[in-house]
Amino acid sequence: MTDFFERYKKIKSVKIKSKKLEKPKVVVAGRSNVGKSTFVRHITGKNVRVGKRPGVTLKINEYDMGNYILVDMPGFGFMHGIDKKVQEKIKDEIVHYIEGKRDEIATAIQIIDAKSFLEIVERWDQRGEIPIDIEMFDFLNELELNPILVVNKMDKIKKTQWDEHLNKIVETLGYKPPWSQWEFVVPAILKEKKGLDEIKHKIIERVNKFKSQKTVDIDI
Ligand SMILES: Nc1nc2c(ncn2[C@@H]2O[C@H](COP(=O)(O)OP(=O)(O)OP(=O)(O)O)[C@@H](O)[C@H]2O)c(=O)[nH]1
Numbered sequence: 578m579t580d581f582f583e584r585y586k587k588i589k590s591v592k593i594k595s596k597k598l599e600k601p602k603v604v605v606a607g608r609s610n611v612g613k614s615t616f617v618r619h620i621t622g623k624n625v626r627v628g629k630r631p632g633v634t635l636k637i638n639e640y641d642m643g644n645y646i647l648v649d650m651p652g653f654g655f656m657h658g659i660d661k662k663v664q665e666k667i668k669d670e671i672v673h674y675i676e677g678k679r680d681e682i683a684t685a686i687q688i689i690d691a692k693s694f695l696e697i698v699e700r701w702d703q704r705g706e707i708p709i710d711i712e713m714f715d716f717l718n719e720l721e722l723n724p725i726l727v728v729n730k731m732d733k734i735k736k737t738q739w740d741e742h743l744n745k746i747v748e749t750l751g752y753k754p755p756w757s758q759w760e761f762v763v764p765a766i767l768k769e770k771k772g773l774d775e776i777k778h779k780i781i782e783r784v785n786k787f788k789s790q791k792t793v794d795i796d797i
């Protein structure tokens with residue numbers, strides 16, 4: 578009996594140790610064609626496929642980053658040439674993945690296209706629907722993932738209009754301007770690696786915070 582108990586305790590302690598070593602995940606989400614794979618390619622240094630046509634990434638891809646696992650999600654939302662049913666399936670898969678692995682996820686990065694974000698939001702608003710980008714951002718916040726919002730392709734916006742444009746974006750998401758007061762917003766030109774270091778820094782901060790919380794949870 579005692580022997581059994583001792584053995585059980587040993588097994589349990591091994592389990593706890595392995596849980597502590599588990600690498601947290603950082604998920605990269607966004608509509609199709611916003612530059613998710615461009616981001617993943619630069620941050621991993623791996624030859625991730627980047628495409629002109631939307632819907633290039635249709636699988637969930639995981640990359641070991643040492644301290645954490647980076648998860649490149651397929652794009653959600655309308656994609657030219659891709660069946661509506663497939664689009665719905667992709668969105669469901671993303672939501673299930675994030676919900677199912679919630680406890681392993683340190684944070685999420687949502688990438689948006691600076692220019693088309695506001696255009697698409699306006700179109701959806703007119704139809705009386707909640708734009709999918711906003712739905713995703715709210716979903717990530719509801720799960721308390723403290724998402725980083727990367728506003729990519731800022732090269733398409735005139736430099737003199739950056740502040741006004743970014744203010745409109747945060748307002749659309751329900752945050753008061755000025756945009757610069759919100760730590761989670763990072764303007765970027767990912768194809769030129771601009772904004773990359775800031776994103777990296779925010780990821781590490783969130784991963785470290787997540788790891789310290791995890792350890793405390795397990796010790797109790
Ligand atoms: N103008 C501009 N284009 C960019 C930028 N970053 C990426 N792109 C381009 O946007 C296109 C789509 O990039 P991807 O990285 O494949 O986008 P994705 O989000 O992975 O797309 P899916 O896999 O379809 O979901 C490519 O042609 C990129 O070169 C940027 O900062 N500015």
Ligand SMILES: [Mg+2]
Pocket residue numbers: 613614615626627633634652
């Ligand atoms: Mg991709």
